[in-house]
Amino acid sequence: LTNRIPSWRPKSGPLTRATTQLYQTSVPSSSRSNSPSTTTSSRQKRVSSLEEWAKKSADIQIANGNLAIQASLTSEDAGLGLVSKQRIEAGSVIVTVPASLALSVELPRGGPDDLSVVKTLVDDRTVFRSLPWYTQFAFYLYKLDKISSMKQTGSNLIDMRPWLDSLPRKFTTPIHWTEEQRKKLLQYSHMDESVQRQETSWKEIYKTLRECSNVEATGMSWEDFLWGCETARSRAFSGGYTGAPFNPFIYAFTLVLVTAYIGLNLGTLEQAANGAALVFCGSILRDFVFPKLFRNKKYVICPVIDMCNHNSLATTANVAYEFFANAYSLSTISPVPSNSELFISYGSRSNDQLLQYYGFVERDNPHDIYVMQPLREWDIAALEKACGAPFAPGRLQKLDRAGLLGKSKDDALSAAMPSSKISNDDDSTSEDGTSEGNPRGGVVLSRAGGIDPAVIQALRALVSTDEEWKDAGESIGNFGGEVNPDNERKARLAARTAIEMELASKPTTLAEDREMLKRLISSKSGLQGEDERIGLLFRIEKKKLLKETIDRLQ
């Protein structure tokens, strides 16, 4: 869900209000902290409390009992999900959650919407507000989960305990694995490096967070922090709109003033209209223009809606902010047959991102990518052999000067983000192909587009004869398109050879992995085999992508 709200569209809808009624949790806090629920079946037992809370205490509207929160129909490891009990037509609003029940963190300065988080637990507000959104959320969740589950919104107090109890307590993300496990299970150095960067950066932020909060709060352990960050990253969505909610009082009051103004003969109709227009313009500026101008961003976790799973190929629902109702809604975008799971899209996420931050892998993910070593680490001698002749001298240096060879591991490390540069809009979910997700400039292969065109361009220049190089004005920029069939064949052959070598370097083949997965599934080794199964699923998808790219280059 992170980073994405498919649309923040102002839309009319029923005005709902959060209740101040307190809810008695059915799970004693002692049993919660001693044996946190991890499995789907034990979480399922708490769903009825969540549903009861949602309906009776929290004013969350759920499609007239036409929707169930239950074990996902996708796969065992998908946890809970939202499943239709009857056919739901396209365009139906199925869940409405008052904004006062949603947890939000606003950037750059707003912070958590529950003001008690900062007021009572933070010593240095400037430092706290400079932290990334998901770490502010981690702190917010820590306050609700371990200090007080009462969420304070304006004068309302809402007990979030039933929702907190419905959350997963364990993540199957690679940050929980040892370095050795990651290497062995994933067989993909790009992910090893990404998780290492994630771990280093999160540890640094955790330290900063402890330093800027007060004594009571510093009881937050690394595990609490990690759970909070992962919960936020896997359950929050975001959008650019952060204006105030629709306030009918302003408009009603303006109407009264205009009526009195004209009725008491204090001025002309035009003057009254000018005054009213000013109020409307001010409202629009405040709600729509200023937030866009100042690039305000809001990250939101919405109880119940946060149970919706992801599917990039069969998205049936989306989330929106209902401006006039000041509520979040989940609505269907296509008909959902009875007993089917509803899916939203968490955005165009590769399996690297899905595994690292959400703990799952999507089969045939259309957004999947593979990040190979940067060109400078490719086995040039092997490529020359495949192309039948050595490459012209000096060509590699030219590519290097043009920044096309990427960075070595050491260069990337020395350029790593120092702690003083932690910023609150740090969003390591940015595409793995971008400089943030791919700081070494590794070669990106994508399911959608094959090998990065800039790499093919570099390879055209690399394999070019002296004559072709001269004809191109000795400029790599002129190798953007096919130069001639022979140059093109060699460039593609070099790329294909490198990818074939990458695939051959894996400790196991695709067929072996598939066989292992089959055996693992039939052996039902339970939680013991969970990491291994996810690792297998991940590397199978990566190897499929490598094979597809090789085929495209034939």
Ligand SMILES: C[S@@+](CC[C@H](N)C(=O)[O-])C[C@H]1O[C@@H](n2cnc3c(N)ncnc32)[C@H](O)[C@@H]1O
């Ligand atoms: C927003 S929550 C959705 C509700 C979640 N299934 C639960 O039990 O609380 C996101 C998490 O759901 C799981 N998930 C979502 N879509 C999935 C899918 N297609 N396959 C497997 N797991 C999925 C992942 O664990 C992810 O981190």
